[in-house]
Amino acid sequence: MDAVGLEARAAGLGTRSIKTSAKAYAIDLAISMIDLTTLEGADTPGKVRALGAKAVHPDPTDRTTPRTAAVCVYPDMVATAKQAVAGTDVKVASVATAFPAGRAALAVKLADVRDAVAAGADEIDMVIDRGAFLAGDYLKVYEEIVAVKEVSAQARLKVIFETGELSTYDNIRRASWIGMLAGADFIKTSTGKVGVNATPANTLLMLEAVRDFRAQTGVQVGVKPAGGIRSTKDAIKFLVLVNETAGADWLDNHWFRFGASSLLNDLLMQRQKLATGRYSGPDYVTVD
Amino acid sequence: MKTENVSPASPFAYAPAPESRSVVDIAPSYGLFIDGEFTEAADGKVFKSLSPSTEEVLSEVAQAGEADVDRAVKAARKAFEKWSALPGAERAKYLFRIARIIQERSRELAVLETLDNGKPIKETRDADLPLVAAHFFYYAGWADKLDHAGYGANPRPLGVAGQVIPWNFPLLMLAWKIAPALATGNTVVLKPAETTPLSALFFADICRQAGLPKGVVNILPGYGDAGAALTAHPDVNKVAFTGSTAVGKQIARTVAGTDKKLTLELGGKGANIVFDDAPIDQAVEGIVTGIFFNQGQVCCAGSRLLVQESIQDELLDSLKRRLSTLRLGDPLDKNTDIGAINSAEQLARITALAETGEAEGAERWSAPCELPASGYWFAPTLFTNVTQAHTVARDEIFGPVLSVLTFRTPEEAVAKANNTQYGLSAGIWTEKGSRILAVANRLRAGVVWANTFNKFDPTSPFGGYKESGFGREGGRHGLEAYLDV
Numbered sequence: 001m002d003a004v005g006l007e008a009r010a011a012g013l014g015t016r017s018i019k020t021s022a023k024a025y026a027i028d029l030a031i032s033m034i035d036l037t038t039l040e041g042a043d044t045p046g047k048v049r050a051l052g053a054k055a056v057h058p059d060p061t062d063r064t065t066p067r068t069a070a071v072c073v074y075p076d077m078v079a080t081a082k083q084a085v086a087g088t089d090v091k092v093a094s095v096a097t098a099f100p101a102g103r104a105a106l107a108v109k110l111a112d113v114r115d116a117v118a119a120g121a122d123e124i125d126m127v128i129d130r131g132a133f134l135a136g137d138y139l140k141v142y143e144e145i146v147a148v149k150e151v152s153a154q155a156r157l158k159v160i161f162e163t164g165e166l167s168t169y170d171n172i173r174r175a176s177w178i179g180m181l182a183g184a185d186f187i188k189t190s191t192g193k194v195g196v197n198a199t200p201a202n203t204l205l206m207l208e209a210v211r212d213f214r215a216q217t218g219v220q221v222g223v224k225p226a227g228g229i230r231s232t233k234d235a236i237k238f239l240v241l242v243n244e245t246a247g248a249d250w251l252d253n254h255w256f257r258f259g260a261s262s263l264l265n266d267l268l269m270q271r272q273k274l275a276t277g278r279y280s281g282p283d284y285v286t287v288d
Numbered sequence: 289m290k291t292e293n294v295s296p297a298s299p300f301a302y303a304p305a306p307e308s309r310s311v312v313d314i315a316p317s318y319g320l321f322i323d324g325e326f327t328e329a330a331d332g333k334v335f336k337s338l339s340p341s342t343e344e345v346l347s348e349v350a351q352a353g354e355a356d357v358d359r360a361v362k363a364a365r366k367a368f369e370k371w372s373a374l375p376g377a378e379r380a381k382y383l384f385r386i387a388r389i390i391q392e393r394s395r396e397l398a399v400l401e402t403l404d405n406g407k408p409i410k411e412t413r414d415a416d417l418p419l420v421a422a423h424f425f426y427y428a429g430w431a432d433k434l435d436h437a438g439y440g441a442n443p444r445p446l447g448v449a450g451q452v453i454p455w456n457f458p459l460l461m462l463a464w465k466i467a468p469a470l471a472t473g474n475t476v477v478l479k480p481a482e483t484t485p486l487s488a489l490f491f492a493d494i495c496r497q498a499g500l501p502k503g504v505v506n507i508l509p510g511y512g513d514a515g516a517a518l519t520a521h522p523d524v525n526k527v528a529f530t531g532s533t534a535v536g537k538q539i540a541r542t543v544a545g546t547d548k549k550l551t552l553e554l555g556g557k558g559a560n561i562v563f564d565d566a567p568i569d570q571a572v573e574g575i576v577t578g579i580f581f582n583q584g585q586v587c588c589a590g591s592r593l594l595v596q597e598s599i600q601d602e603l604l605d606s607l608k609r610r611l612s613t614l615r616l617g618d619p620l621d622k623n624t625d626i627g628a629i630n631s632a633e634q635l636a637r638i639t640a641l642a643e644t645g646e647a648e649g650a651e652r653w654s655a656p657c658e659l660p661a662s663g664y665w666f667a668p669t670l671f672t673n674v675t676q677a678h679t680v681a682r683d684e685i686f687g688p689v690l691s692v693l694t695f696r697t698p699e700e701a702v703a704k705a706n707n708t709q710y711g712l713s714a715g716i717w718t719e720k721g722s723r724i725l726a727v728a729n730r731l732r733a734g735v736v737w738a739n740t741f742n743k744f745d746p747t748s749p750f751g752g753y754k755e756s757g758f759g760r761e762g763g764r765h766g767l768e769a770y771l772d773v
Binding site: 001002004005006008015016017019020022025026029205208239243247251 | 297303570623
């Protein structure tokens, strides 16, 4: 990977001007791709129920607003989240494997995953062992993903690299291939818990990786940038990356997600602006 | 590697996002700019400037002839005395002022340049105009520091500079010519190309806005005859030309036997060398920038791709897939990647050379894109199975056409890259730093880019080897062409 060239390409695609009908399309698509997330020590059943309600009806004033793709919670909140979105197509994703640090024995991590799956999680967001990766023990990283994939059963598996800790683009590319070869359904940038999370450049490189992986193996893998994407403008830039790198096949929430929380309200405000021609304000979207 | 080059039509169709044309006010007619005034040509001749993307007439412009050249050179001569006597710090003030006005009017100038030249607004906005302003700022900084340029104390200017510029970067080439000339105390008569005279005439207005003394800058729109008269004029002390090698040779003959100082920046057939350890996706971006920037109408374009044979298939698959995403169309649309060819004449030349390539047995591939009905357009095109013997590997096409050749070893890459009458630019793509240095040392090209292409900066000298010309523009080296040293 050439860092200068990669960042220049990401920045170049960031200058695309997305207006009117294209913007409306992109906003609705972005809403439908959100994994609406709460991952706090202070999470309570009340908080998770509010999040579920938001995912099902993002904008109570406009029922044409698409639902988000999923809500994303800790394993002990999965059952509550399932109830909150029951009867809809909103999925429940659960982080697992001793999220966010991943510093636990494999048996503990697998138990964490089994717990989430048993509670009904549709998707598992695991973290890789960055310590093993940075120590050069790629086989351990690979085998751990394979083991988690096995116990995830029917749940789709998202593999989080924590790109901020892997640090270099070469590492992120290598991690992408390890993840995809080990059976990841999604590759995901980050936990949202470190300084550097999703960036246009690291997402671009992961999109190139899934594109190349499908060209070689025929297997399509999804991509999920997470953390730090807060504005509609940013989200649209990511969608341009998807459109012009992986291509139209990834423009669907089965293959691309945003791990975000505050992004949704900004998308809703921009959606209202496009529909009405007027800017509203933070009191015209729900705070959950 | 198996790749599907044809992806399904994207539901994410970008709506038109045109830059507003109303930010620029183009007058129905323009005169020559001589001695601080706009004036008609002595013989009253005019010509039309077209927008190459629509063939719409933008304006009618006075056409300079021999008498006008003489008038302009006289004005420049008269202005030279006072201008060259000004302290460098005073000349710098004018140049800084011009640079700032260019920045303030950059949106207007970008739209104008896009209309007159046909290149995408993305390029005029993000490349041409920032570089134009940067060039004036850079040389403004030199004006009072010439004692420290390495030519001894108080180096003297030459006098009147006759400058002839091409149509591919109209305002940027003007900046490359005028900024160092003025900083060193010369006065200028500049002839823009006949297909792109408008931004130079707007620059004349900027000179007036900046309060530049009359006669220091004179602008003579016109054809080759005016350029020939200018370079042949006995009272011109310095000739600077950027353009084709054929015209450059003619100018060299014209000034032979005179004491005129000459710099020529001519054609090129730059080699972009991709080694097997190159970062493929970034190399593809560099190849695209190298040959499709400004529709390939760039003298330092990377028009020959030399790819290591072992990665040829993978690289070409990636390149074709990438070219399929290029957006060709309305140059004023902010999402356009590929604009119009500058003129019918240039389009005919590109078309003829591409036909020669096919006739000689090279394999032609063009990006699938719809060409607009009016205007001058050429789809991004690749030729594979090209050898050194093919015309498309030897002649400068000056259009969006890339010739792909292969090599087996670094020695062969260097030999093929250097096997050209030109020597302006080259590119090297490899993750290995030691290879970059070893190969760059052996390339006979004025600029060698490593893991990038078409990067410009006013601090960096630019110029050619062999039939790509002589003399350097930009940087400290660019001062020498305008000083009596």
